[in-house]
Amino acid sequence: MNRWLDRFISAVVLALVGWAAASLLHWLVTGAAWSVVESNLSLYAVGSYPEAERWRPLLWMALLLLMTLVTLLGPRSGWLRRALPALWMAMVPIGVVLLAGGLGLLPVASRDWGGLSLTLLLTAGSGVLALPFGVMLAMGRQSALPVLRFASAAYIETMRAVPLIAVLFFGQLLIPLFLPVGLELNRVLRAVVAFAVFAAAYIAEDVRGGLQAIPPTQVEAAAVLGLSPLQTMQLVVLPQALRIALPALTNQAVGLLQNTSLLAILGLVELLGISRSLLANPAFIGRYLEVYVWLAAIYWLVCTAMALLARHLEIQLDPVRSSR
Numbered sequence: 001m002n003r004w005l006d007r008f009i010s011a012v013v014l015a016l017v018g019w020a021a022a023s024l025l026h027w028l029v030t031g032a033a034w035s036v037v038e039s040n041l042s043l044y045a046v047g048s049y050p051e052a053e054r055w056r057p058l059l060w061m062a063l064l065l066l067m068t069l070v071t072l073l074g075p076r077s078g079w080l081r082r083a084l085p086a087l088w089m090a091m092v093p094i095g096v097v098l099l100a101g102g103l104g105l106l107p108v109a110s111r112d113w114g115g116l117s118l119t120l121l122l123t124a125g126s127g128v129l130a131l132p133f134g135v136m137l138a139m140g141r142q143s144a145l146p147v148l149r150f151a152s153a154a155y156i157e158t159m160r161a162v163p164l165i166a167v168l169f170f171g172q173l174l175i176p177l178f179l180p181v182g183l184e185l186n187r188v189l190r191a192v193v194a195f196a197v198f199a200a201a202y203i204a205e206d207v208r209g210g211l212q213a214i215p216p217t218q219v220e221a222a223a224v225l226g227l228s229p230l231q232t233m234q235l236v237v238l239p240q241a242l243r244i245a246l247p248a249l250t251n252q253a254v255g256l257l258q259n260t261s262l263l264a265i266l267g268l269v270e271l272l273g274i275s276r277s278l279l280a281n282p283a284f285i286g287r288y289l290e291v292y293v294w295l296a297a298i299y300w301l302v303c304t305a306m307a308l309l310a311r312h313l314e315i316q317l318d319p320v321r322s323s324r
Helices: 002-031 041-046 055-073 079-100 115-141 146-161 164-178 187-212 216-224 229-266 271-279 288-317
Strands: none
Touching (some): 041 055, 041 115, 041 271, 055 288, 115 146, 115 187, 146 187, 164 187, 164 229, 187 229, 229 288
16 A cells, blocks of 8 residues: 555656646746847856956856866876866966956956856855865864864854854945055955855864864874874874865855855845846846846856866765775
8 A cells, every 4th residue: 555655646746847847848948038148148247347358257267167177077197187276276366367457457346347257256265265264263163272262162153143144244334444544445355255254164163073073093193103283183184174074165165156146235246136137127127037047047057066076076085986
């Protein structure tokens, strides 16, 4: 009896899924008016970036795509594979130079940045700042020094208790009030700093979980071999802790990408900001489904690429699976 009931429930669920998929496909092909997307692809890519200079953010995104393909599909050994970490670390400064200008490029104000290029830059820049800060907080919370331990714990618990939107409002509206006269941070940099100080608290807890997973016997073995506490942390404990925490860190990176949409409330025209401005255009009023389905597809593609890269890194860091 239970088997027949299970089969009936499975058949009903499959029928519902098939009906929903067929209806969605029919709407995507025949019912949706994709002109709102087709006529604004450049806005989704680079926002209001000057037309004559749009090759710069497009070049940076092309480099990111090329790096992703080389990482996932490229050779498993050789000089290119060894150079990949350094190339990935260079992507953020390359993106800043291309978007902002410098080294012979015309300067472009941050108010003209937007679209997917701004979303990617916010995510990458925040992650680059948040990861080392989070690792230091995790080590501080594990420290034997009471002052360092309590200070790290207080920071982490405070940031985890404050909503992200409040931190973003603080970064955009209050930070300029505390800066010296004549010193000004543009809105993008303030957003990156706000995201970084918020995400670092969550990264610290993920890394702390990895640190606690390392058996004490490994620390004792490192001491027997004559390694100092700093060398033990650098060469034995921290690499293993980061590998253990990698799935959780990937989740934080994906969440950071999605949380950039909150900046649309503060006036930065990233992906959601572009969509909101298009829907306010009288020519595209009522095209909510098309705009948000397209937006969801972009986020899905970028998040999937991030997950695949993290999975690849996890395999490469595993001494058993990487040797296969």
